[in-house]
Amino acid sequence: MGPCGRSGDGGGGPVIPTVAWQDGVVVMIDQRRLPGEEVYLRCRDHHEVAAAIRDMAIRGAPAIGVAAALGIALGVRNTQAEGDALGAAFDGICREMAATRPTAVNLFWAIDRMRRRFEAGRAQGGPALREALLREALAIEDEDLAACRRIGDLGAELIPLAARVLTHCNAGALATAGYGTALGVIRSAARQGKIKNVLADETRPYLQGARLTAWELGREGIPTTLIADNMAGHMMATGEVDAVVVGADRIAANGDVANKIGTYTLAVLARENGLPFYVAAPVSTIDLRTPSGDAIAIEERAPEEVTHHGGRRLAPEGVAVRNPAFDVTPHRYVTAIVCERGVARAPYSESLARLVAG
Amino acid sequence: MGPCGRSGDGGGGPVIPTVAWQDGVVVMIDQRRLPGEEVYLRCRDHHEVAAAIRDMAIRGAPAIGVAAALGIALGVRNTQAEGDALGAAFDGICREMAATRPTAVNLFWAIDRMRRRFEAGRAQGGPALREALLREALAIEDEDLAACRRIGDLGAELIPLAARVLTHCNAGALATAGYGTALGVIRSAARQGKIKNVLADETRPYLQGARLTAWELGREGIPTTLIADNMAGHMMATGEVDAVVVGADRIAANGDVANKIGTYTLAVLARENGLPFYVAAPVSTIDLRTPSGDAIAIEERAPEEVTHHGGRRLAPEGVAVRNPAFDVTPHRYVTAIVCERGVARAPYSESLARLVAG
Secondary structure (H helix, E strand, O other): OOOOOOOOOOOOOOOOOOEEEEOOEEEEEOHHHOOOOOOEEEEOOHHHHHHHHHOOOOOOHHHHHHHHHHHHHHHHHHOOOOHHHHHHHHHHHHHHHHOOOOOOHHHHHHHHHHHHHHHHHOOOOHHHHHHHHHHHHHHHHHHHHHHHHHHHHHHHOOOOOOEEEEEOOOOOHHHOOOOOOHHHHHHHHHHOOOEEEEEEEOOOOOOHHHHHHHHHHHHOOOOEEEEOHHHHHHHHHOOOOOEEEEOOOEEEOOOOEEEEOOHHHHHHHHHHOOOOEEEEOOHHHEEOOOOOHHHOOOOEOOOHHHHEEOOEEOOOOOOEEOOEOEEEEOHHHOOEEEEOOEEEOOOHHHHHHHHHHO | OOOOOOOOOOOOOOOOOOEEEEOOEEEEEOHHHOOOOOOEEEEOOHHHHHHHHHOOOOOOHHHHHHHHHHHHHHHHHHOOOOHHHHHHHHHHHHHHHHOOOOOOHHHHHHHHHHHHHHHHHOOOOHHHHHHHHHHHHHHHHHHHHHHHHHHHHHHHOOOOOOEEEEEOOOOOHHHOOOOOOHHHHHHHHHHOOOEEEEEEEOOOOOOHHHHHHHHHHHHOOOOEEEEOHHHHHHHHHOOOOOEEEEOOOEEEOOOOEEEEOOHHHHHHHHHHOOOOEEEEOOHHHEEOOOOOHHHOOOOEOOOHHHHEEOOEEOOOOOOEEOOEOEEEEOHHHOOEEEEOOEEEOOOHHHHHHHHHHO
16 A cells, blocks of 8 residues: 555555545655655645646646546635635636646546536535545546556457567556556556566656656566667567557547657557557547547647756757657557457547447 | 867868877767767777777767778887788787677778778888878778768758758768768758758667757757657658658668668658658768678667666666667668769669669
């Protein structure tokens, strides 16, 4: 049991605490300091939760959704307002959460869900509404963990024996309420004895692969080899990869996938080398209101993430920098999308709509 | 005029000194410390030159060839041996140079050329032979600079107006005797007013793009935007690239190109996005004795290059690492190969043989 007061992995596996509610505080492991230090942030108001999301103390589309929901529950608990004033306070809290990161849809999905719960209990108000909002946020967290376990088990069926699986960024326990999406598939496949090795892209500029995926998989004893992003193509071309599995930050109605920058490149390379390219994500990542990838906002982050390494400037002063945090993989490169309700395949406009309808 | 005693760019352009002979010392800028510091290494014997190549104080296929030739001239100058003893010393010096880096063929080409000069003057021996070897090494350097200028001018004809050109690693003045190969094409195109912007891949793990290309182009006022390697695909897919130009460490007889790790990925992405993919390299990079890329040894370097950033460990202790320094781009992805003797196109087995024959 981690300091968050819940295991994050109720199935008896190793504990990787991502985010939790603890006596009126939202607690999360500060992912910026992994793997060197395991430090926990204790957010006492919703501003601190929003800052933690914006500054990437917590990241990963499903984890952001859970954190935002807990932050909203915290913000409403901390206000004494009732009636119209409470409605205005709620709107302000939601706006602050929505402004943290633009690309992952799970954030907006979680805010919408908290809003529906708020509207349903608004007339009641008082402690009962506040308790209902907290229960809703904790339900989002529990459902995400259950979804990841199901995604893992469904996805593992697609993984061959003795597989060498390449993954990008961290779509792991740390990116979700626990267990992970892409790493959930790898975890379930590893439990079935199918994983020979995981190739983890380091994932510049933020190094989620080097810092988080290598740490997560290392804790579980799943054999992992770290590579620079630009080595993935060489590994595929020289026959050292059997499948690629990644997560998603938003999946458009037509199956286009927004995910960590570099994902599109892996998808192109996988198809060029005849390898399956799988996307693993909960249904909450599917955004039927976004018709295609063209309509997805791509967040650009600070140039210092590219110019500085380990806190030191390594690029010359004054050089221009682009730093898109995500890219869009057209659906034609995607072999299958693994969700907790099933495995979607082309044509995605039909298969995804069926999954969302339940 | 840099401290190396020669400009490295005789055409009135900015001085970027790579390597030079100065009164019995091989002087080179220590590329490991750029762009933060401009520090010059003064190699007083051939062991120091070999170490500088092996430890990447100097890198880039043509520059390695020049440095090795100067190192051989230095080593022979420093020995008093004559006759059979001189032959044995020469063999030992060449073996030490050949063992520094396995992939770039220019190294072996330069050693072969020095050996032919040695054999031609061996009977004579004494100061005359030593002077002849130095003249040969300086000729290799001068010819490389001239080749780069010609490559630049021939390649610039392939670059459209207002071009956004993507490049990888540093195939620049620092990688050659001056002017550069891929960056020679960009320099010549910039002088013709054709360059709108250069996208420079940072080029993990050694960051030659972030540290060297951004520095070189910045000194000349050529607009440059730094990106992480995994952003190149996104830039191509969103219409922000008109052409890709890279250097080469070895070109096989069939046109397969060994170059810095990540080059293969760029070639696949360029073809997928309908963009030209150009390789710029002197004829000395073409290795007709290597039938195809399958036969090219790919150097693997130390894991610390991947696990440490700016001197700090950012990946967890104990994680396995792969660190291939090069990859092979099959000739089918290469639009053209620009050499000082002309522009080769498919079928490369014919066009490259013609260029080598001169």
